[in-house]
Amino acid sequence: MVAAAASLALGITTEGIEEGWYDGGSIAFAVILVIVVTAVSDYRQSLQFQNLNEEKRNMHLQVIRGGRIIEISIFEIVVGDVVPLKIGDQVPADGILIFGHSLSIDESSMTGESNFVHKDQKDPFLMSGCKVADGYGNMLVTGVGMNTEWGLLMASISEDTGEETPLQVRLNGVATFIGIVGLTVAFSVLVVLLVRYFTGHTKNVNGDPEFSRGKTGVRDALNAAIKIVTIAVTIVVVAVPEGLPLAVTLTLAYSMRKMMADKALVRRLSACETMGSATTICSDKTGTLTLNQMTVVEANVGGKRIDPPDVDQLLSSNVTYLLFEGIAQNTTGSVFTPEDGGAKEVTGSPTEKAILSWAVKLGMMFDTVRSKSKILHVTPFNSEKKRGGVAVQAGESEVHIYWKGAAEIVLASCTKWLDADGLVQLMDQNQMDEFKKVIEEMASLSLRCVALAYRSYAMENIPDEEEQRQQWKLPEDELVLLSIVGIKDPCRPGVKDAVELCTRAGVKVRMVTGDNIQTAKAIALECGILDSEAAAAYPILIEGRTFRALSDAQREDVAEKISVMGRSSPNDKLLLVQALRKRGHVVAVTGDGTNDAPALHEADIGLAMGIQGTEVAKESSDIIILDDNFASVVKVVRWGRSVYANIQKFIQFQLTVNVAALIINVVAAISSGNVPLNAVQLLWVNLIMDTLGALALATEPPTDHLMLRSPVGRREPLITNVMWRNLLVQALYQVAVLLALNFRGTSILRLKHETSEHANKVKNTFIFNAFVLCQVFNEFNARKPDEMNVFIGINRNRLFMGIIGITVLLQVLIIEFLGKFAKTVRLNWKLWLVSTAIGLISWPLAYVGKFIPVPETPLHAFFAPLSRCFRHPSRHMGIS
Ligand SMILES: Nc1ncnc2c1ncn2[C@@H]1O[C@H](COP(=O)(O)OP(=O)(O)OP(=O)(O)O)[C@@H](O)[C@H]1O
Ligand SMILES: [Ca+2]
Numbered sequence: 001m002v003a004a005a006a007s008l009a010l011g012i013t014t015e016g017i018e019e020g021w022y023d024g025g026s027i028a029f030a031v032i033l034v035i036v037v038t039a040v041s042d043y044r045q046s047l048q049f050q051n052l053n054e055e056k057r058n059m060h061l062q063v064i065r066g067g068r069i070i071e072i073s074i075f076e077i078v079v080g081d082v083v084p085l086k087i088g089d090q091v092p093a094d095g096i097l098i099f100g101h102s103l104s105i106d107e108s109s110m111t112g113e114s115n116f117v118h119k120d121q122k123d124p125f126l127m128s129g130c131k132v133a134d135g136y137g138n139m140l141v142t143g144v145g146m147n148t149e150w151g152l153l154m155a156s157i158s159e160d161t162g163e164e165t166p167l168q169v170r171l172n173g174v175a176t177f178i179g180i181v182g183l184t185v186a187f188s189v190l191v192v193l194l195v196r197y198f199t200g201h202t203k204n205v206n207g208d209p210e211f212s213r214g215k216t217g218v219r220d221a222l223n224a225a226i227k228i229v230t231i232a233v234t235i236v237v238v239a240v241p242e243g244l245p246l247a248v249t250l251t252l253a254y255s256m257r258k259m260m261a262d263k264a265l266v267r268r269l270s271a272c273e274t275m276g277s278a279t280t281i282c283s284d285k286t287g288t289l290t291l292n293q294m295t296v297v298e299a300n301v302g303g304k305r306i307d308p309p310d311v312d313q314l315l316s317s318n319v320t321y322l323l324f325e326g327i328a329q330n331t332t333g334s335v336f337t338p339e340d341g342g343a344k345e346v347t348g349s350p351t352e353k354a355i356l357s358w359a360v361k362l363g364m365m366f367d368t369v370r371s372k373s374k375i376l377h378v379t380p381f382n383s384e385k386k387r388g389g390v391a392v393q394a395g396e397s398e399v400h401i402y403w404k405g406a407a408e409i410v411l412a413s414c415t416k417w418l419d420a421d422g423l424v425q426l427m428d429q430n431q432m433d434e435f436k437k438v439i440e441e442m443a444s445l446s447l448r449c450v451a452l453a454y455r456s457y458a459m460e461n462i463p464d465e466e467e468q469r470q471q472w473k474l475p476e477d478e479l480v481l482l483s484i485v486g487i488k489d490p491c492r493p494g495v496k497d498a499v500e501l502c503t504r505a506g507v508k509v510r511m512v513t514g515d516n517i518q519t520a521k522a523i524a525l526e527c528g529i530l531d532s533e534a535a536a537a538y539p540i541l542i543e544g545r546t547f548r549a550l551s552d553a554q555r556e557d558v559a560e561k562i563s564v565m566g567r568s569s570p571n572d573k574l575l576l577v578q579a580l581r582k583r584g585h586v587v588a589v590t591g592d593g594t595n596d597a598p599a600l601h602e603a604d605i606g607l608a609m610g611i612q613g614t615e616v617a618k619e620s621s622d623i624i625i626l627d628d629n630f631a632s633v634v635k636v637v638r639w640g641r642s643v644y645a646n647i648q649k650f651i652q653f654q655l656t657v658n659v660a661a662l663i664i665n666v667v668a669a670i671s672s673g674n675v676p677l678n679a680v681q682l683l684w685v686n687l688i689m690d691t692l693g694a695l696a697l698a699t700e701p702p703t704d705h706l707m708l709r710s711p712v713g714r715r716e717p718l719i720t721n722v723m724w725r726n727l728l729v730q731a732l733y734q735v736a737v738l739l740a741l742n743f744r745g746t747s748i749l750r751l752k753h754e755t756s757e758h759a760n761k762v763k764n765t766f767i768f769n770a771f772v773l774c775q776v777f778n779e780f781n782a783r784k785p786d787e788m789n790v791f792i793g794i795n796r797n798r799l800f801m802g803i804i805g806i807t808v809l810l811q812v813l814i815i816e817f818l819g820k821f822a823k824t825v826r827l828n829w830k831l832w833l834v835s836t837a838i839g840l841i842s843w844p845l846a847y848v849g850k851f852i853p854v855p856e857t858p859l860h861a862f863f864a865p866l867s868r869c870f871r872h873p874s875r876h877m878g879i880s
Contacts, residue, residue, distance in 0.1 A: 088614025100137020182239020
């Protein structure tokens with residue numbers, strides 16, 4: 001802009017207002033164009049991010065209206081709604097607790113203190129934005145939106161989306177490096193040109209020196225000096241790759257938007273690109289690899305295998321009474337019976353729903369059973385303990401304690417069992433083995449096993465005081481086994497293919513599940529995580545507690561081999577992630593539960609489940625998988641790789657232009673004192689390669705090719721050897737052709753018979769045109785740095801074609817009609833043809849160039865010893 005203003009002022013004073021404004025005007029215009037295009041695309045990006053943020057805040061939750069549980073968006077919640085809360089939920093509005101058990105709330109987001117606050121009748125106030133740390137309950141909404149504490153808090157904080165991703169940081173490094181090279185070169189050119197001019201070494205068209213002391217006026221000298229400065233400034237502008245950050249934001253924003261359609265909501269921008277370099281995925285089983293549509297298909301009650309229709313004949317009423325009471329009271333789900341006699345609606349977590357539906361089929365009347373007894377105390381289910389219990393008052397002084405949870409864990413606490421006639425039998429070793437066999441059989445059918453047990457307890461042993469009762473721990477020994485149920489949760493269709501895709505892409509898939517190890521194995525075999533029964537041995541198949549017991553070093557060794565971890569607690573997941581990361585893996589982890597938060601946090605990319613995931617898990621995650629599907633996780637990998645690849649394409653394209661433009665201008669400036677590409681032309685080239693190039697290359701959709709190579713991991717350099725090769729081949733070609741034209745152009749182009757001034761103009765215009773066309777054709781090459789056919793899928797990328805079209809159109813306009821601004825002259829059709837041919841050659845050249853083998857070791861590794869040589873002595877000196 002300074003150069004523009006200076007040359008505008010000078011132009012007008014020297015050549016008059018009519019003619020003189022062209023020079024400065026066109027520079028100003030070019031600069032303004034660059035600024036406008038950049039600003040517009042920046043603005044569009046920020047709009048998109050806003051939409052995504054809106055989407056991020058749009059939580060779905062369940063509320064009770066008219067006794068019925070319905071699902072609504074958080075924006076639709078109103079005062080008077082009753083909201084059921086369970087562990088991991090975020091309190092969606094301000095409200096008061098109307099009933100609850102062991103409910104404790106993490107108010108750290110409001111108060112900043114991270115201790116849990118117990119909520120009951122004495123302290124029933126719930127503030128929106130807080131998390132449920134334990135227990136469950138119902139709250140009545142009393143305030144929403146801006147009328148809540150949270151709303152007030154949020155209004156005072158504006159969200160910060162200006163974070164820089166690791167890729168951006170790395171790119172800034174590259175950009176700074178290129179910028180410094182550009183500055184150095186520009187400065188050298190400036191010095192050389194100034195020296196040459198003022199020592200009278202430059203000749204005008206007539207062959208006389210342009211400057212001779214005493215003869216040349218101050219104004220002419222100043223004019224020339226400004227021109228030289230303008231050239232230097234332009235070289236800087238060309239060299240500084242300001243399009244790089246733009247390309248990153250463009251790619252990320254484009255991918256984010258497209259990923260939404262692929263059911264992945266990106267919470268942290270950098271996760272997109274990190275996901276591309278993931279080397280392993282630790283996936284949940286339930287809901288991610290399976291459908292999370294659970295149904296009880298096997299059941300063993302009273303030691304007998306039963307099917308719903310003939311319960312009455314098989315089981316005594318005593319058994320069904322205990323069973324139903326245990327199921328109806330020891331649950332966070334519910335059954336709603338519509339008044340008009342429609343089908344019963346069962347709600348709750350999938351496991352709960354399966355068990356409730358099964359009991360309903362057996363004839364359980366949910367409301368009736370619930371009203372018969374009173375809940376005294378609850379120990380909610382969590383993934384750590386893998387069981388949940390409840391104490392209910394059954395009679396005057398009798399208390400029943402029910403437990404429900406992971407089958408073999410509950411079974412281990414049983415000392416008796418209830419037979420089909422309702423008689424309590426002692427659990428001898430034989431019977432124990434019998435039940436274990438039942439569980440194993442169910443598990444090998446890939447069923448999730450849940451055991452139900454109970455015990456009687458005397459009322460007087462339970463603390464009377466409400467407060468003491470809160471501290472009271474439900475007894476969990478000497479249980480009487482009631483039933484073992486096997487719940488089927490089918491494998492998701494498409495998961496097998498997704499796993500295979502990952503394996504081919506060099507990304508190892510590991511299953512980490514809270515489920516029984518046999519169940520886990522059966523599902524892993526089904527979806528291809530384990531390829532054979534034989535492979536399913538320690539340590540490929542491992543139980544959480546075995547892994548937990550290892551030493552840190554052993555754990556690292558074992559972690560790499562693990563394919564399936566069964567009966568894991570959320571902490572085991574964390575240990576696994578830590579071990580893998582220590583081994584240099586880039587780890588992606590999926591999680592749903594509240595206790596998964598640490599593992600999600602620790603992982604390079606934490607993926608939370610959108611449907612089953614708790615708010616806490618979502619908040620610790622980087623990406624939310626909206627449909628809980630493993631296949632979507634794999635799509636995220638694909639997108640991540642595409643982000644990385646697109647940036648690489650753009651860098652290759654841009655560096656080629658940079659290197660070529662710099663070399664040409666520097667060589668020409670130093671040898672002849674003139675540059676073939678002037679300021680306006682260079683600005684135009686800059687626009688093509690920075691802004692338009694970013695637009696064209698950043699939005700390449702991902703291809704399957706991306707999933708055929710191994711992940712880049714943590715250490716691979718941004719500019720690979722393959723890219724250097726492609727880049728150098730093209731840059732050398734361009735430099736050779738254009739320099740030949742620059743020095744021998746008049747004879748090569750048969751311009752001998754023209755006046756030398758015109759010949760020079762035609763020559764320079766031709767060089768400019770050929771240079772731009774080289775870039776246009778090379779833009780195609782940049783699409784596929786490592787594939788032979790650079791045109792695959794080109795018709796699907798409309799934006800790319802559009803931008804190429806616009807670039808060519810503008811180039812024609814500039815040469816043919818805007819010659820005054822760009823200092824060009826019209827070219828005849830022959831010259832157009834020749835310059836197109838020069839550009840076209842870059843296609844076969846790129847093809848042939850790809851046969852040049854490149855070393856595996858990254859280029860900078862060769863320089864490493866060199867730079868170490870330089871660094872060591874100085875360090876030595878520093879010490880002494
Ligand atoms: N609501 C529940 N009540 C009692 N027991 C349950 C309940 N839900 C699950 N279980 C038992 O706990 C076990 C593991 O639960 P956990 O929450 O750790 O795993 P998950 O998160 O469901 O599975 P994954 O880790 O594969 O996603 C299940 O195998 C089941 O036996
Ligand atoms: Ca889980």
